[in-house]
Amino acid sequence: MKNIRYLLFTLLIVSCSKDESTVDRKLVLETALGVEASTSPFGGDELFYADVVYGSGSRNQLDIILPQSTDPKGVVLFFHGGGFTAGSKEDAYEAILAQTMKNILAQNIAIVSANYTLLITSGNQGVISALEDGSDVINYIQSQLSTLNIPGNKIVLAGVSAGAGIAQWNGFREATNGQVQGVVALAAQSTYDLYEWENVFEGFSLDAVRQLSSILQTLFLQFYGGSEPTQAELDALDYRGFMDANDPPVYLFNTAGTELINTSGQLDIDVLYHSILHTDYLRLKAIEVNQEFSGASQESPDAFVIRVLN
Numbered sequence: 001m002k003n004i005r006y007l008l009f010t011l012l013i014v015s016c017s018k019d020e021s022t023v024d025r026k027l028v029l030e031t032a033l034g035v036e037a038s039t040s041p042f043g044g045d046e047l048f049y050a051d052v053v054y055g056s057g058s059r060n061q062l063d064i065i066l067p068q069s070t071d072p073k074g075v076v077l078f079f080h081g082g083g084f085t086a087g088s089k090e091d092a093y094e095a096i097l098a099q100t101m102k103n104i105l106a107q108n109i110a111i112v113s114a115n116y117t118l119l120i121t122s123g124n125q126g127v128i129s130a131l132e133d134g135s136d137v138i139n140y141i142q143s144q145l146s147t148l149n150i151p152g153n154k155i156v157l158a159g160v161s162a163g164a165g166i167a168q169w170n171g172f173r174e175a176t177n178g179q180v181q182g183v184v185a186l187a188a189q190s191t192y193d194l195y196e197w198e199n200v201f202e203g204f205s206l207d208a209v210r211q212l213s214s215i216l217q218t219l220f221l222q223f224y225g226g227s228e229p230t231q232a233e234l235d236a237l238d239y240r241g242f243m244d245a246n247d248p249p250v251y252l253f254n255t256a257g258t259e260l261i262n263t264s265g266q267l268d269i270d271v272l273y274h275s276i277l278h279t280d281y282l283r284l285k286a287i288e289v290n291q292e293f294s295g296a297s298q299e300s301p302d303a304f305v306i307r308v309l310n
Contacts, residue, residue: 025070032147033064040065041093042102054114054140055133059121062114062137063089066148067105074154074181074309075110077137079163081187083273084130084223085120087162089113097160103302109309110150112141116166119222126225127165127192127237134166138176156305158184161273165189165239171250172242182308183250184301190278192237194223197272200281201260209267243285249292251304252279 026037026047033052040046047066054060066072078101080087092101092113101111116133117124124130138155145152157167157180164185169192170176171183190200198204210217221227235241256274260267279295286293294304 029066029147032144041090042098042105044102044105046105055136057117057121057123057129057133059115059117060133060136061089062112062140063092064148065101065105065111065113067108067110069108070149071108072110072148072150073108074156075112075141075148075150076104076156076158076184076305077134077141077167078111078113079116079134079137079157079159079166080113081159081161081163082118084118084127084162086118089115091160100300100302103300104305107302107306109305110148112137119219124225127223128225130162131166131169131192131237134170135176138170138179142179153179153181154309155180156182156184156308158301158305159186159188161187161189165192168250169237169239169242172239172244172247174242177247180248182248182304184304185250185279185282186253186301187256187274188252188254188278188282189273190281191240192223193234193241194220195234196238196240200275200277201258201272204260212267240282240285243282243289243291245290247289247291249294249304249308250282250286251294251299251301252282253296253301254279 029047029049030036033049035049035052038048038050040048045068047068049064051061052064054062078092080089080091091097092111104111114137117129119127141155157171159165159167164187167183168185168188171180190196195206198206210220224233254274254276256271256276258271258275258277260271262268283293299307
């Protein structure tokens, strides 16, 4: 009986210590991040911090999801899609991505999902504003790694469509790629020098497409900050041109087809933005410069993340 009472007392002490430790961790994080913990969008016991401010812009907010373990292996920084005109950080929690995110959390890896400046956001300077917001997200999380108890430089950048462009631009850029272990680009474009797309699609003329409608012309000019881009500006957005052997491995996965004109005789925007020809063009560059790459034929996106962070 005495032994049983001792065992129960010990279990009570351990349980209380664990609860106090969890509370202390929450308080430390809430103080550092400036927001209170709330219910995880995945319904588990993860620590969730929503709407953390990482910059001065109106959309400079991000969410942080931490596995219950106090020592995550690393962190995935996710950027949503939406053609730089729509979408939000909550897209990461929807059905199409939820299971991948859950698999990553189950492997003791944290997730950050970030909003960024859109082409319709007041004061934007074109797509460069969103790309540089991606850099600010990296820098902010780097500044919080100690508080989050995440090892230095254990970062993977990931995104869908427009978000994949943010991940690639920052992942292949020398100013930020030293902090990154991998890049996941889903439904990706191959470069934001849009004239380079003439090398992706046979017979494609960007200037001819711009003349199809005033809407397309307006979108083009918005993309480049309101005016015709200079060659220097195009080069600064050509992340495919940044790729070299020192860059982190990249995971590429597109499913859209190759025919730009659909059966109704209209330009197929999904193909234009998400064709498998974009990933083919990126893989050709990776092979040329001896950069490691992967895709769905080798592994799933979460398997890639887990591998590069181990």
